Amino acid sequence: MTIDVKLKAVIDRFDFPGHMIECAEIKTGHINRTYRLRFAQDGGPARDYVLQRINNYVFKKPAEVMENVRLVTEHISRAMAARGIDPENRVLRLVPVKGGGAMVEDGEGGFWRAYDFIKHAHTIDRIKHPGQFRQIGAAFGQFQSMLSDFPIHRLHDTIPHFHDTRKRLGDFERSVQLDVAGRACTVREEIEFIRRRGPAMCRIVEMIEAGEIPLRVTHNDTKINNVMLDADTGEALCVIDLDTVMPGSVLYDFGDAIRYGASTAAEDETDLSRVALDIDLFAAFSDGFIAATAARLTGTELYSLPLGALVMTYENGLRFLADYLDGDIYYRIERPAHNLDRARCQGRLLADMEQKRAEMDGIVREQVRRWGKNIGL
Numbered sequence: 271m272t273i274d275v276k277l278k279a280v281i282d283r284f285d286f287p288g289h290m291i292e293c294a295e296i297k298t299g300h301i302n303r304t305y306r307l308r309f310a311q312d313g314g315p316a317r318d319y320v321l322q323r324i325n326n327y328v329f330k331k332p333a334e335v336m337e338n339v340r341l342v343t344e345h346i347s348r349a350m351a352a353r354g355i356d357p358e359n360r361v362l363r364l365v366p367v368k369g370g371g372a373m374v375e376d377g378e379g380g381f382w383r384a385y386d387f388i389k390h391a392h393t394i395d396r397i398k399h400p401g402q403f404r405q406i407g408a409a410f411g412q413f414q415s416m417l418s419d420f421p422i423h424r425l426h427d428t429i430p431h432f433h434d435t436r437k438r439l440g441d442f443e444r445s446v447q448l449d450v451a452g453r454a455c456t457v458r459e460e461i462e463f464i465r466r467r468g469p470a471m472c473r474i475v476e477m478i479e480a481g482e483i484p485l486r487v488t489h490n491d492t493k494i495n496n497v498m499l500d501a502d503t504g505e506a507l508c509v510i511d512l513d514t515v516m517p518g519s520v521l522y523d524f525g526d527a528i529r530y531g532a533s534t535a536a537e538d539e540t541d542l543s544r545v546a547l548d549i550d551l552f553a554a555f556s557d558g559f560i561a562a563t564a565a566r567l568t569g570t571e572l573y574s575l576p577l578g579a580l581v582m583t584y585e586n587g588l589r590f591l592a593d594y595l596d597g598d599i600y601y602r603i604e605r606p607a608h609n610l611d612r613a614r615c616q617g618r619l620l621a622d623m624e625q626k627r628a629e630m631d632g633i634v635r636e637q638v639r640r641w642g643k644n645i646g647l
């Protein structure tokens with residue numbers, strides 16, 4: 271086994287039991303550098319771990335990110351144990367650093383952490399059937415459920431104003447006014463589409479401000495590939511990729527999962543006739559999510575879940591269009607009008623959700639009634 275000396279120096283600072291016999295990079299992630307490490311112990315079975323370099327381009331305050339991850343994983347682990355669920359393989363567990371803490375700085379500006387390896391599991395990038403998406407919904411629902419009594423003031427707001435729709439709209443208007451790339455006159459219709467919906471789409475922010483819905487721990491990256499599924503049964507085992515856990519609304523997590531996972535087309539599809547909300551996928555995710563959360567979330571939260579899907583789709587469309595107006599400085603593009611294509615695609619998806627809103631609301635109402643009743647609400 272040949273291994274980079276710098277990587278070896280990082281590994282040596284963690285309190286792994288035994289001696290390392292394997293180190294291989296995992297290439298399925300997009301943001302962080304991730305390695306699988308195998309350690310052998312005298313007399314005992316070998317154990318696997320993952321070692322990850324935190325992306326400190328995206329995360330400017332790695333210590334706060336790590337503190338959030340530690341608090342959340344420890345809370346989930348305790349909550350599972352209290353409810354008679356063995357947390358082993360079902361929640362991330364940080365490996366301690368020798369001498370204390372859970373993060374290693376490599377002297378070159380890089381920050382590292384290690385977790386127990388989630389065994390016998392994999393992630394998927396595409397949903398093959400609604401049952402899979404129901405499992406993903408159940409995993410994120412379970413995550414919320416275990417954190418429903420988390421003391422939210424203890425979490426750091428590591429990316430301030432992340433889902434502040436009102437602020438995002440203000441930034442958007444500034445991009446329209448500045449018009450640095452001279453593109454505003456070519457996208458009048460798209461700008462109006464965003465403006466017309468502004469007041470309705472600020473509803474979640476208003477509900478939080480008015481105390482109608484509480485701040486909770488939100489994952490903020492509820493993509494399909496951030497849930498590890500059992501390799502044989504497909505059952506959801508563990509939610510991963512916790513770097514963006516922050517105070518927020520449960521509607522954001524639900525909504526972004528739907529926006530990303532229940533669309534019939536890719537985020538940048540140019541044939542807009544192919545872009546729609548797959549209502550069966552919506553119902554499947556929602557069923558798993560509500561089954562796990564009906565007893566823990568408030569009625570207002572549960573009945574507002576569909577609004578989350580609309581707002582997250584709106585917010586993404588708005589950000590893509592703003593970046594197009596800014597001259598493509600934030601999102602990586604692969605073709606000249608890539609951000610405009612993305613914005614139009616989100617707009618089409620949002621318009622389809624608006625058409626299907628009554629149906630979405632009906633599905634959620636029925637599921638809340640069904641799952642609420644079963645658990646004695």
Ligand SMILES: Nc1ncnc2c1ncn2[C@@H]1O[C@H](COP(=O)(O)OP(=O)(O)O)[C@@H](O)[C@H]1O
Nearest residue numbers: 298299300301302304320385386387388393511
């Ligand atoms: N604790 C773990 N056990 C097993 N595999 C893991 C674990 N954490 C991450 N992985 C694997 O590494 C990949 C990338 O990890 P993730 O935390 O999602 O980072 P990224 O931000 O790069 O998506 C995942 O898709 C998964 O396959």
Ligand SMILES: [Mg+2]
Nearest residue numbers: 299495496511
């Ligand atoms: Mg990930």
